[in-house]
Amino acid sequence: MGSVSNGLKGAFRIGQTASVLGRAGVNWAFGDRPPVPRLLRETFESLGATYIKLGQFIASSPTFFPKEYVEEFQGCLDRTPSLPFGVMKRIIRQELGRPIEEVYAEIDPIPLASASIAQVHAARLLTGEDVVIKVQKPGVENILLTDLNFLYLSARILETLAPKLSWTSLSGIVEEIQRTMMEECDFIKEANNLKVFRNFLNETHNDDATAPLVYENCSTRRILTMERFHGVPLTDLESIRGYAKDPERTLITAMNTWFASLTQCEFFHADVHAGNLMVLRDGRVGFIDFGIVGRIRPDTWAAVSDFISAVMVGNFEGMADAMIRIGITRESVSVDALAEDLRNLYRRMDRMVPDEIPYQADQAEDDVNNILMDMVKIGEGHGLHFPREFALLLKQFLYFDRYVHILAPEMDVFMDERLNMLH
Template structure:
């Protein structure tokens, strides 16, 4: 008995030591990351003092790119949020790309073997050492399973989660100090936005969640009878929090018109299928794909639409989605009262909104709202200055009434921007807000491109 007790005590001690060691290592890494951040800021400040003074948006973008993962993602958030940030910052951060130098393959091998507990050769028939893609959070490699199936392996970069935690804690602390020093800024809830971004990015680091998202999205497609779209099937036996193995898709991005015409005679119908699938997911799936840029929507060789990369997803209440539809419709018709009611539904607030007072404030913008096509609100490539200014004014008015637009508002707006770019390439004559083939609020019926056909 005493021997068993000693063994238990020894195991408990070893577990405690491992936990303590991990905590100490994370603390050291966190401290090193803070020093790195301070160093980058110091170098940028010194360059400024020595006379290298680019415009503030450009300086901020290059600083963010120097700081890496967290700040690159934050820069992309700025680029896709014309409703929140000034036009010059939105434009500058369009250049903030999430591309990083590829990791040497031995890091990829070591991570896969550590996560899956077997030699690489025992797990896969082959793995291409040259990556298909290399971003700030993960690197992707083509591979074959032992049964010959083509797959891709998404491997998380070393230390990414710890960097995100350290960076966001630093940003949150700085935001709270800023809000205390400038109380007028608290209405914009800077620290709240940072908290929401942190939650979204940490979720992106959990590949088990992403694998579950893939499975759930395919279940949604099956349940709605949609055989014209598909997401990759994850290989759960070869997947952990930091390694995701999934089915490989072969096809072309939806924006590659030259190659696209080899696969379809009707690019517009292809786009309508993608739109109807995505709109349907807003109401009939627990989440929506929140990153449908050109690399994440494909036309596959068999004619189906492939949705890939479910690391970033959004969730929206039915009421909030209805509110957004009313918001766009009200702007198009110049209905100030309905616009105020929609903003109260979309926004997050702890206080009762005086809709009449909100409508009176919005009415002061009426000159700007006359003859504004609601579709222009999501067509930033066509009307940047007017749209950004209008959205900024509306957001500020909302803040004055205690309304804070949720992260999902920015995510949805970002997807509309992406889809508008698809429209410009594939069907420039189409208006996705009024085209009868596009069903924004449910499953399409017997229209061409409808989900059930």
């Protein structure tokens, strides 16, 4: 019976998808024609969970998608209307397998946050600890699987019709999205990520950073109960001054912790936007939300580390050599030709930035974004195809670059002795 009911839900979901796409097509035919990237983002947002996640995947993958799409999907926010507390309460009760009152003294019915896959409620355990409960919304997994199977099938058909696309391998991208999204639906995996990260902090004797403690006796695949952090986002400069004497020092702690995880932890946090980095009341940096993590092989990290070192000193041959080691290619690539193209890119940039005009923080961020995307494009022009982990790494570097502009505009990231970027 379950498979029949899932089949009907799946068919209904494909009908819903067709109706949203049909509406967008009709609007287009009647002259409502926004630029294609914007039209696609708005359509994705109307299609819900899977497509919002897909939009965020595009935003974090400058090595896979054209620049205008990556930039447009930066605005693909994963904020969705919250479900009534009664629905969430029923899921918590089912997952616990016992009355809620036996575990929680109270749960705030108004959610702290609501995203496409889950919503988060503040609560207090019977034993007195402040916690948050992350509760998976009903039917999410079924919708994701239906949507992703539909996308996979569409990608295979497209690849058959247009074989030139197969080098970017659309179906491979959909498979990668499916793997990451289904991982996000499994809170046991996220709980394990939190434990591994806390162990890494413990083993590296890092008392300046922390991650939430998981309460395993009231966590399952669909609910996750964690220690509640009280603090402010890393970018809230005024509040940080009340918690930490030195915002620059706080930022260095966050960056050194993250850089250390690249070589000393099984994974790195792959979504360090300001909402996921907090400054706690005691001044420590709190890393939260371990739904998206990246894993990088030691040999790839060695090449990325060489790439950063080469960028620091403006060594174009070194940059080219490292990019070839990071990328996947079908043919041999000339280091000299790639280095020459990178050198020309830098020359063009030097002409773009006049010395006498003050440099704005948001402009600097755009420039770093553009430089990295242009580098990737140059690499791809030489037949290199970069793994998504490289894109995820670059994106975290961009976030940290943004925080430096906000919290420590005087700091030179490449020269500051306090930063252990490559160790």
